[in-house]
Amino acid sequence: MTNAGHRLLWTIIALLLVAGGAAALAASLGTLPGVDPASLLLSADLIDRWRMTAPWSTLAAAVAGALFALAGQHLLARELRGPGGTLRGTLSQPGRRPGRTRVAADILTDALVRDLTGNPGVRRARVVLTGAPPHPDVWIQVDLTADAPPAGVREHVHAAVRRFAATTQCQPAHLDVTARIEPGRQ
Template sequence: MTDAAHRLLWTIIALLLVASGAAALAVSFGVLPGGDPGAVLLGAGLLDRWRLAAPWSTLAAAVAGVLVALSGQRLLDRELRRPGRALRGTLSHPGRRPGRTRLAAEVLAHALERDLTGNPGVRRAQVMLTGAPPRPDVWIRVDMTADAGAAGVREHVHAAVRRFATTADCQPAHLDVTARIEPGRP
């Protein structure tokens, strides 16, 4: 999932939570038409059924709470984790003559990192290759110095990715670049 998709997912979740909170607040203040601020939100019949199923209703609520908490923890864990399915092993390309060219994925990632840090505005770079070998997904994180020009670093990253694609003979299916500016004098 790309960063844009993550932001969209969390924006939708946040809007749903805000809308439900606003609706509950509107009901409690009696702002909604036909709503009575002094009325009980849960009716007497529902409360009687809850009390009739006394031990099981509490257990069901506890199980539902645990399931919601676990699904939230799993979602949060997946959002905070680095991209999965790292490309391991070799990229293999058939040659024009009999034989194959094999390139280690780790070596390619380190070579791209070295190329990216060749710009004086780039302090550090991390590269991760994921996906299928002929068209891998390329994930790049670049730490820029405070005085680096964003346009110059952007052009340098695109040129480095073009050189990578030419050297490895594989076009990235997806390119995700995250740039961070290190604190310092602007």
């Protein structure tokens, strides 16, 4: 889910909780039309039905509570987890004016992977960044198709690394590229 989707989901949950709390407060203060502040919130008929369906009503309430708790735990875990499941740090560069530009390392590696897989000869790519931001170490692994021309793929990888260095203003201190060629079709 995107960041905008998460913000929308949390906004909806917050609005529902605020609306529920406001309705309960209005009912208890007697400002809710059609509700007597001296009356019980749950009618005697509803309480009798609850007691008649026991233990199933209690079991249904426990299952609903457990499902809500699991959904909340899943949502909270997704929020606390960084992009792509792990948080690998950020690239932080000073600007020309006061301030800094910070970009998550996962975004940079994903962009380089997309650039590398733009060549039809590259089936898959994996990128790992380590080290300090001005001169990080870049580890690249590419899986090539059997008919990929090695010289063309080599030039494509070097061009992608040059674009990465120009975009991030980080010249790799160490560049390690591993290419694996998939076996040809029988």
